[in-house]
Amino acid sequence: MYLESLKLINFRNYNQLQLKFHPKLNVFVGNNAQGKTNILEAIYLTSTGKSFRTNKDRELIKFDKEQAYIKVEGKKRYTDTVVELKLEENKKKQIKVNGVTLSKNTDILNNVYVVVFSPEDLKLIKEGPSERRKFMDDEISQMKPSYFHYLTQYNRVLLQRNNLLKKIHHHKKYMDTLDIWNEKIIEIGTRIIIERAKFVTRIAPLSRLIHRKITENKENLEVKYISNIQLNNTFEETLESFRSRLKESLEVDLQRGTTTVGPHRDDLGVFVNGIDIRSFGSQGQQRTCALSLKLAEIELIKGETSEYPILLLDDVMSELDINRQKFLIKALRDVQIFITTTEREHLNDLNVDKEYVFYVKNAIVRKEKIESV
Ligand SMILES: Nc1ncnc2c1ncn2[C@@H]1O[C@H](COP(=O)(O)OP(=O)(O)OP(=O)(O)O)[C@@H](O)[C@H]1O
Ligand SMILES: [Mg+2]
Known part of the structure; x- marks a missing residue:
C-alpha cells in the first residue's frame, strides 16, 4: 500500500501541514529539531494509534493548543483507506477509519501497515x-x-x-x-x-x-x-x-x-x-x-x-554504507519509503530525484530548499 497524502493540525511543532506523497520514495531533509521525525511519527500513529516515541498524547499536541488532528489517505490494491485521529488533552483519542468512528481504538490496527527503522532499533538487539x-x-x-x-x-x-x-x-x-x-x-x-x-x-x-x-x-x-x-x-x-x-x-x-x-x-x-x-x-x-x-x-x-507496508527510515541512512543503502532501495522497489536525513549528501549516491525531496525548516515543508523562514 502507499500513502497519498497527510494532513496535520496542531501536531507537535506543526500548525497546519498538508502534503502529497510520491508513491515510491519521500525524503525529508532538514537540520536537527525542525520537524522531520514528527512527520514520521504522525504516519506511525495512523497505523497503530500509538507513537513510537511517547505514551503521552499530551506531548503530541502543539504546546499552546488543546487539540491535534492527523489524517492520511492511503491506497491499497483494491480499496482506499482514510484514517483520522483527533487528540485532545485529558480525553481518549478519537479515531475514524473511512469516516466511521471506532468504538474500540485498537481496531485501528490492520488499516495502515507501517514498519519503522530508527537508531532506536539498535535497542532491539542490544538491550x-x-x-x-x-x-x-x-x-x-x-x-x-x-x-x-x-x-x-x-x-x-x-x-x-x-x-x-x-x-x-x-x-x-x-x-x-x-x-x-x-x-x-x-x-x-x-x-x-x-x-x-x-x-x-x-x-x-x-x-x-x-x-x-x-x-x-x-x-x-x-x-x-x-x-x-x-x-x-x-x-x-x-x-x-x-x-x-x-x-x-x-x-x-x-x-x-x-x-x-x-x-x-x-x-x-x-x-x-x-x-x-x-x-x-x-x-x-x-x-x-x-x-x-x-x-x-x-x-x-x-x-x-x-499489501506491502510503508517503511519509515528515521535517521538511519547516514549510518549505512553505500552498498547497504543501495541494497535497501533496490530490494524495496515495491515499498513506499519515507526517509529523514540532515544532509541530502548522505543520499547522493542513490541519485535521489528532485521530485522525491521535501525540505523541512521550522515546521515548514517545501519542495524547494528553504533559505530562511
Ligand atoms: N508538542 C509540541 N509542540 C510544539 N513543538 C514541539 C512539540 N513536540 C516537539 N516539538 C518540537 O519539535 C521539534 C523536534 O521535531 P523532530 O523530532 O521532528 O525533529 P527532527 O527534524 O527529526 O530533528 P533531528 O534531526 O534532530 O532528529 C523540536 O524543536 C521540538 O521542540
Ligand atoms: Mg529526527
Whole structure:
C-alpha cells in the first residue's frame, strides 16, 4: 500500500501541514529539531494509534493548543483507506477509519501497515529481553489484532495473579482463588507462546535470506524463540507444560510475590554465524541484524495481508554504507519509503530525484530548499 497524502493540525511543532506523497520514495531533509521525525511519527500513529516515541498524547499536541488532528489517505490494491485521529488533552483519542468512528481504538490496527527503522532499533538487539518481546508483540499485533487482545488480557491477569501472590504471603486463605488465575494465565499465555513461535518460525528464513544478501554471503543469521515454557505439538500439550511449570514454580512465586514463568519472561535469540550477537556483536553487526529483522517483517506483512507496508527510515541512512543503502532501495522497489536525513549528501549516491525531496525548516515543508523562514 502507499500513502497519498497527510494532513496535520496542531501536531507537535506543526500548525497546519498538508502534503502529497510520491508513491515510491519521500525524503525529508532538514537540520536537527525542525520537524522531520514528527512527520514520521504522525504516519506511525495512523497505523497503530500509538507513537513510537511517547505514551503521552499530551506531548503530541502543539504546546499552546488543546487539540491535534492527523489524517492520511492511503491506497491499497483494491480499496482506499482514510484514517483520522483527533487528540485532545485529558480525553481518549478519537479515531475514524473511512469516516466511521471506532468504538474500540485498537481496531485501528490492520488499516495502515507501517514498519519503522530508527537508531532506536539498535535497542532491539542490544538491550534486555523486553525490547525483543515488544518487537514480536508489536509485529504480530499489526497482522493479527486478536493477538493484541490476548496480550492486554494476559497482562491484566498477570497483574492480578501477582497481587494475589503477595496477599497469600500474609493470609493463606486467598490460596483457593489462585487456581482461577492459574487457569486464566495458562490459557491466554499458551496462545501468546504459540503465536510468537509461529511468528519466529516465519521470520527466521526471511531474515536469514535478507541478511545473507546485505552481508554479501558473509553472515548467517539465526533467530530463535526462547521460551521458558516447553513448546509442544498441540495447544493442549503446551498448555499442560505451562500448567506443570506454574505448579513447580509456586513456591518461588509465593516467596517473590511475582509470577516467574510464562511468556512475559521469554526472549528472542539472535545469532550470527553461531555467535550470540546480543552480547558479542559489533555495533555495525547489531545494526544490520536489526535491519534484516525489520526488512523480513516487510515481507511477512506482505505475505499475511497481500499489501506491502510503508517503511519509515528515521535517521538511519547516514549510518549505512553505500552498498547497504543501495541494497535497501533496490530490494524495496515495491515499498513506499519515507526517509529523514540532515544532509541530502548522505543520499547522493542513490541519485535521489528532485521530485522525491521535501525540505523541512521550522515546521515548514517545501519542495524547494528553504533559505530562511
Ligand atoms: N508538542 C509540541 N509542540 C510544539 N513543538 C514541539 C512539540 N513536540 C516537539 N516539538 C518540537 O519539535 C521539534 C523536534 O521535531 P523532530 O523530532 O521532528 O525533529 P527532527 O527534524 O527529526 O530533528 P533531528 O534531526 O534532530 O532528529 C523540536 O524543536 C521540538 O521542540
Ligand atoms: Mg529526527
